[in-house]
Amino acid sequence: MNPMMKAVRLHAFGGPDVLRYEEAPRPALSHGDVLVRVHAVGLNPPDWYLRDGYRSLPPEWRPEPAFPLILGSDVSGVVAAVAEGVEGFAVGDAVYALVRFPGEVMKGSGAYAEYVSVPASELAHKPSTIDHVHAAGAPMSLLTAWQFLIEPGHQQPNPFQPFAHVPVPLEGKTVLINGAAGGVGHLAVQLATWRGAHVIAVASRRSEALLRDLGADQFLDRAGIAPEEVVRDADLVLDTVGGAESGRFLRSLKRGGALFPVYPLGFAGHQEAAERGITVSTAQVRSSGEQLAQAAALLADGTLRVVVDSIFPLADAARAHERAARGGIQGKIVLDVA
Ligand SMILES: NC(=O)c1ccc[n+]([C@@H]2O[C@H](COP(=O)([O-])OP(=O)(O)OC[C@H]3O[C@@H](n4cnc5c(N)ncnc54)[C@H](OP(=O)(O)O)[C@@H]3O)[C@@H](O)[C@H]2O)c1
Numbered sequence: 359m360n361p362m363m364k365a366v367r368l369h370a371f372g373g374p375d376v377l378r379y380e381e382a383p384r385p386a387l388s389h390g391d392v393l394v395r396v397h398a399v400g401l402n403p404p405d406w407y408l409r410d411g412y413r414s415l416p417p418e419w420r421p422e423p424a425f426p427l428i429l430g431s432d433v434s435g436v437v438a439a440v441a442e443g444v445e446g447f448a449v450g451d452a453v454y455a456l457v458r459f460p461g462e463v464m465k466g467s468g469a470y471a472e473y474v475s476v477p478a479s480e481l482a483h484k485p486s487t488i489d490h491v492h493a494a495g496a497p498m499s500l501l502t503a504w505q506f507l508i509e510p511g512h513q514q515p516n517p518f519q520p521f522a523h524v525p526v527p528l529e530g531k532t533v534l535i536n537g538a539a540g541g542v543g544h545l546a547v548q549l550a551t552w553r554g555a556h557v558i559a560v561a562s563r564r565s566e567a568l569l570r571d572l573g574a575d576q577f578l579d580r581a582g583i584a585p586e587e588v589v590r591d592a593d594l595v596l597d598t599v600g601g602a603e604s605g606r607f608l609r610s611l612k613r614g615g616a617l618f619p620v621y622p623l624g625f626a627g628h629q630e631a632a633e634r635g636i637t638v639s640t641a642q643v644r645s646s647g648e649q650l651a652q653a654a655a656l657l658a659d660g661t662l663r664v665v666v667d668s669i670f671p672l673a674d675a676a677r678a679h680e681r682a683a684r685g686g687i688q689g690k691i692v693l694d695v696a
Contacts (some may be wrong), residue, residue, distance in 0.1 A: 361385045365471035366425040366675040371411030373523035374679035377470075379672065382428065385468060385475040387441040392476050394453060398494035399469045399672070399693040400432030402541065404459075406679055408466060415623065421464035429675075430469025431457045433476070434484055434493035435695075444478045452484040454654075456497035456645045465555070470675055472695060482650035484659035488664070495664040495690030499541035500653055502643040506596060506618050511649050516641055518622045523641035526594055526616050528553035534589055534610060536573065537598035539688050542620055545594050547572050550660045559594070560585045565688055568665065586610050593694075594618065600640075602626055605680050611636050665689025 365382040365675040379411035387393055408429055412420045415642040434454040437447050448455065453474045468474045484493045505511060507525050516522055535681045538559035550557050551573030559565075559574035566577045587611040590677045597604045600619035605627025607617055613635040619625050631638045656662040667688045670678040672695045681691055 360386055363472040364672065366430075366672060367424045367470075368409060368426055368466070370386055371409065371413075371423065374409070374676040374683070376409065377429075377676040377679060379417045379578045379675065382426070382471065382596040384473045385471075387439065387475050389441055390443040390478055392437055392444055392447050392453070392478050392481055393439040394433060394435040394455070394474050396433050396435040396469065396472055396474055397490035397694075398434050398501075399430050399694040399695060400434075400494040400497065400541075401414040401430070401678055401682060401691040402432060402585065404431065404463060404498075405429045406682055407680065408464070415449075424465060427466035428468040429466045430693075431459045431462075431467040432494055433457060433469045433474055434490040435474075438473065440478075440643075447478055447481060452486075452490075453481045454493040454497060454650060455481045455647065456501055456643070456650070459645045460496065460642055461645075470672065470693065472672075477645075480645040480647050480649070482647045484498055484689050485654040487658045487660075491666060491669060491692050491694060492664040493694050494655070494664055495541070496545070496662075497650060498643060499690065500545045500662070500664075501548040501646060501649055502542045503596075504547060504618060504649055505641055505646075506620065507546060507549050507642055508553070509520075509649070510641060511646050512644050514644060518640045518642060521639075523618075523639045527563035528552060528555040528594070530556075532556045532558065532591070534560065534585065534592045534595045534606070534607065535574075535598065536559040536560045536585065536595065537620075538569050538578075538596055541687065542568070542598045544572060544596065544665050544689050545662060546555045547574050550596075551637065552656065552661055555594075556615050556643075558589060563644055563685060568688065572663065573664075587653075596620065600625070605630060607638055608634055648672060667691050669694050
């Protein structure tokens with residue numbers, strides 16, 4: 359039997375109280391895997407979707423339970439061992455990753471633990487100037503923003519639509535980002551700014567100063583006049599809130615523009631989009647060590663900044679999920695494991 363470690367495991371689906379901090383076997387490594395001693399874990403919505411048994415999603419998305427399972431896909435840590443077939447990583451390297459996503463989305467990628475096994479292809483060296491807590495906040499949110507706005511970076515089929523997602527050029531364009539203070543949103547604001555877009559950020563009033571500091575040119579309070587009543591002729595809307603309401607942004611786009619709902623389920627505006635000459639496109643984020651390596655340079659030189667909403671010890675993962683359920687997340691919730 360493998361040596362033991364501390365982990366937060368699920369033995370049943372349910373609310374935050376099903377997250378149990380306990381002993382678990384350390385993961386075994388397969389060919390091409392790296393064992394990472396986890397220092398910090400970034401939280402993402404799929405963590406609470408899976409904890410809950412995907413009850414908020416359509417039945418065909420619901421997982422077959424294979425308990426106990428370990429949630430979590432975003433890690434920053436230090437290489438503890440490497441299996442055969444691994445090149446480019448050695449014991450002691452500081453690394454970060456989006457682990458096995460979407461491959462293990464229904465089983466849990468195993469990050470809420472002291473150790474996790476990660477395919478080397480999904481790992482990158484941690485940006486040298488930021489700590490593990492900030493690095494752990496980046497992978498899923500940053501790769502989502504990157505794959506929607508900059509480059510998908512893979513040829514896998516798109517589970518949400520019959521065609522590949524294609525980002526649009528951002529230089530000199532007007533880009534509205536809804537949910538701009540959240541995990542995906544705050545990094546999307548910075549990527550679009552870096553690529554030379556004029557960025558309109560929509561979020562709660564308390565995030566205005568933060569978002570202007572991150573590069574937003576214009577700020578709209580989501581509790582004020584509806585953004586679709588104010589904004590006209592935008593080139594692109596990245597709607598990180600998405601869902602059934604996303605179609606309202608079609609009014610804010612020029613003919614030839616694009617709407618990217620990051621949460622695409624329930625979107626009902628396809629006919630109106632066709633009439634208005636607007637492309638609607640979405641995608642599912644995928645693990646990519648290569649893209650995290652590119653982004654590491656931008657995180658290291660401060661072009662991109664991970665904002666940390668709150669930090670909880672691994673043993674208090676249930677409290678971290680309660681924090682998430684209260685909403686209004688500013689940046690990332692992170693578990694400190696070290
Ligand atoms: N397609 C993919 O592969 C992919 C990848 C990652 C995430 N997602 C999905 O994308 C969504 C966002 O993920 P995330 O990690 O960024 O979540 P998050 O960190 O919870 O951020 C969501 C943000 O939206 C804001 N918000 C909530 N309701 C709003 C509304 N009606 N109008 C404007 N802002 C609103 C919240 O702040 P305020 O309440 O303060 O405004 C919060 O800052 C989730 O549904 C997630 O499942 C999809």
